[in-house]
Amino acid sequence: MIEQPNLNYVDELAGDDIAFRNQFLDIIKNEFPLEKEEYYGHVKNTRVKETAEIVHKLKHKFNILGMENSYKLAVAYEMELLDGKHDSQSKFVEVLDTIEKYIKTI
Amino acid sequence: MNCIIIDDEATARLVVRQLCSKIPELDVIEEFDNAISAIKFLNQQNIDVIFLDIHMPGFSGVDFIQTLKNPPKVVMTTSDTDFAIAAYEYECIVDYLVKPITLERFEKSIEKIKNTYAKKPQAQEATQQNSSEGEDLYINIDRRLIKLKLNEILVIEAKGDYIDVKTEKEHHRVHTTLKKIKEKLPEKLFLQIHRSYIINFTKIIDIEDNSVLIAKNVVPISRSNRPELMRRLNLL
Numbered sequence: 001m002i003e004q005p006n007l008n009y010v011d012e013l014a015g016d017d018i019a020f021r022n023q024f025l026d027i028i029k030n031e032f033p034l035e036k037e038e039y040y041g042h043v044k045n046t047r048v049k050e051t052a053e054i055v056h057k058l059k060h061k062f063n064i065l066g067m068e069n070s071y072k073l074a075v076a077y078e079m080e081l082l083d084g085k086h087d088s089q090s091k092f093v094e095v096l097d098t099i100e101k102y103i104k105t106i
Numbered sequence: 107m108n109c110i111i112i113d114d115e116a117t118a119r120l121v122v123r124q125l126c127s128k129i130p131e132l133d134v135i136e137e138f139d140n141a142i143s144a145i146k147f148l149n150q151q152n153i154d155v156i157f158l159d160i161h162m163p164g165f166s167g168v169d170f171i172q173t174l175k176n177p178p179k180v181v182m183t184t185s186d187t188d189f190a191i192a193a194y195e196y197e198c199i200v201d202y203l204v205k206p207i208t209l210e211r212f213e214k215s216i217e218k219i220k221n222t223y224a225k226k227p228q229a230q231e232a233t234q235q236n237s238s239e240g241e242d243l244y245i246n247i248d249r250r251l252i253k254l255k256l257n258e259i260l261v262i263e264a265k266g267d268y269i270d271v272k273t274e275k276e277h278h279r280v281h282t283t284l285k286k287i288k289e290k291l292p293e294k295l296f297l298q299i300h301r302s303y304i305i306n307f308t309k310i311i312d313i314e315d316n317s318v319l320i321a322k323n324v325v326p327i328s329r330s331n332r333p334e335l336m337r338r339l340n341l342l
Contacts, residue, residue: 059185064121
């Protein structure tokens with residue numbers, strides 16, 4: 001069961017600052033789908049180094065969205081990729097799908 | 107305190123900017139999504155603090171620090187705790203913040219910066235080096251001391267137990283090491299850009315990714331020496 005993303009960290013930082021919250025949401029809504037597509041593109045074309053780079057980038061979003069376990073999974077996956085493995089790939093994709101669904105609700 | 111934020115991640119820059127907004131003494135002057143743009147900015151503007159991500163594509167945070175001659179205080183911001191030990195090898199790094207950064211931890215970091223400024227009011231100006239060095243260099247070839255004008259030397263190349271000194275007019279092979287001759291050369295004119303090459307920095311014609319053109323000599327740049335070369339460039 002994949003943990004659910006949340007905005008607890010962002011809300012705590014924002015306080016009453018609605019502009020910050022909205023700006024954050026804009027960025028994540030714009031960037032995440034593009035980065036997800038980029039990830040799939042690299043996987044499809046077996047560009048291992050580039051896949052590891054985009055996994056590295058995506059894991060920051062897991063972090064900010066309060067997905068501690070998913071972040072750890074991404075760290076492991078990034079290392080696996082650099083070692084020529086991809087055991088965590090299917091779980092990583094599940095996390096991406098979970099976030100994609102979530103950001104449509106915020 | 108004036109500060110800049112360097113991070114390739116837009117959300118990370120936004121978070122740091124938000125944290126800075128909670129500290130009245132901090133004024134975010136600019137933010138950059140890559141280190142090269144920040145180097146150009148720092149050539150023109152003095153700032154007090156840099157919030158710097160280590161892991162950036164192309165030119166990492168550590169590469170960036172190596173390009174700074176008199177770096178301001180640097181706070182590393184990253185999720186890679188593995189880099190922590192390496193980061194503290196640099197005196198300018200005052201703290202290391204692991205993402206996601208909490209306000210409480212951020213405030214502690216600012217306190218650390220304030221403390222370092224309290225201990226050292228201002229970083230000393232770079233020591234004026236080589237002020238006593240002359241404009242000539244004498245090399246010993248076949249028991250003859252030959253005078254070379256330093257500003258005519260183009261490239262010095264290591265060749266086993268010898269070095270080749272290439273000037274605008276001639277070449278000389280001298281029995282010494284690159285390390286020894288480097289000690290005799292003024293830093294303002296010369297720069298080692300590769301294990302086997304020292305160049306006269308003022309003679310550069312152009313620079314490509316991994317090489318420098320000096321007269322007709324194409325000289326390789328090693329990865330470890332590249333940051334220092336980048337720092338010396340008067341980039342537009």
